[in-house]
Amino acid sequence: MKLIRYIALFIVAFQSNAQISDFDDIDFQKADSIALACKNEGLDNLPQLSYKLTSNLDTDAERFRAIYMWVCTNITNDYGLYSKNMKKREKYRSDSLKLQVWNDAITKDIFRKLLKNKKTICTGYAYILKELSNLSNLNCEIIHGYGRTSTTNPDELNAPNHSWNAVELNGKWYLSDPTWASGLEDPVSKRRKFEYIKGFFLANPKLFAINHYPIDQKWTLLSIDQAPSFEAFMEAPVIYGKAYRNLTMHSAPKKMHNLINKYQKIKFQYQLLKPIVEDDIRLLIDDGIDSIKIQPSVVSIQDKFLTLEHQFNYSGFYDVHLFIGDDLVSTYTFKVKS
């Protein structure tokens, strides 16, 4: 009985850590170079593309990596299609029949554009990743759900708006987001800029759950006591793509909007992906009129755990952004009572 309990505990502990660090012994360079060599391949023959990407690799993790890397570097985002789709979906939100008709129409459009120009929106990325993986006998699923970003009005997400993937490697499931890994929206030109962010490959499910919430909760890949409720997800801080370049975990503050008292000390806690120096850490505090960049008053970095502290000495309403180097990591708001 005791043994079973230990085994169960071991499995739970093991599962909660299903992330890239499980494959520390693998050098993905070979997979990446194969993906690069297939740069001019089209999508007209998926079985052959999948074969070319994976037949010379020895492990499932490398095979998935080659496919993932190919998708991230060859598929581009169609901003026009994205905004058209979002507007229509919002318009037909309460009319399931019309939404269905719209979805059928755009599906055809999407596959046509994908085939012709390798351009798509996130479901297209997730779809190609799944198809190519399945062709190489890898178990890969599309996960639909809610993605929270600074520009999707994070306080009012009323319908699923994003798709990503789960893949089974060596009997364990992992999460990846090929769309967000391959770039971000340029706020000025509204165009998508290619910038690969490696942290979205086999991401830590705990960090992933801060800005990804699957329609089916089991795909958080977290145990029931670890998975956030949908309400907690909606209340969580906004984290940015660059967070995945710097963090493996975001621990505190748990909420985006915080009501605090004057002189109250606020703790910020994170787990780091790579070592950083204190000098790289800044908080950008915006009171609506001016914004100032400060170095947080207390910083401790111990064994990749980062703790910051800040005290608000004046009442008011503040947007607080965490920067590590030039990377914008997360945002919180503080209403400071007098």
Place this chain on the structure above:
Amino acid sequence: MKTQFKFPQKSLGLITILMIALLACNPVFAQTETTASKTQTSQDITVKGTVSDENGPLLGASINLKNDKVGTVSDENGAFTFPKALKPGDVLVFSFLGYEMKEVKIQKNTTFLKVVLETDIVEILGALESNKPYKSKRSN
């Protein structure tokens, strides 16, 4: 020279039988071999067929041998001839972007395949990651 080698009557009979048996053996061997190669050719199957969806023939659907790089695409009539002779047990993968993939196992008597692909039902969603800092809406 009185002593001459003398075949005993009995051994002579036995040798004759053995020699005849040896002669008979040769054609038997040859025959077995021909039979073997014949069966193998009869197991190599040239597979033809058509690929279509609910609206008719599909142009450009790919047909591939599973876990191999051999493959072909369907023409404007949805027709194809698989470029490699197949064996029973081989699996052909039929695919076209936006359709559900279909696998067909080759049987002993498979020569013509009529494959209908079904449209993949996908919910189309898309949120963009952004590095634009969040900005609170302020009433004042």
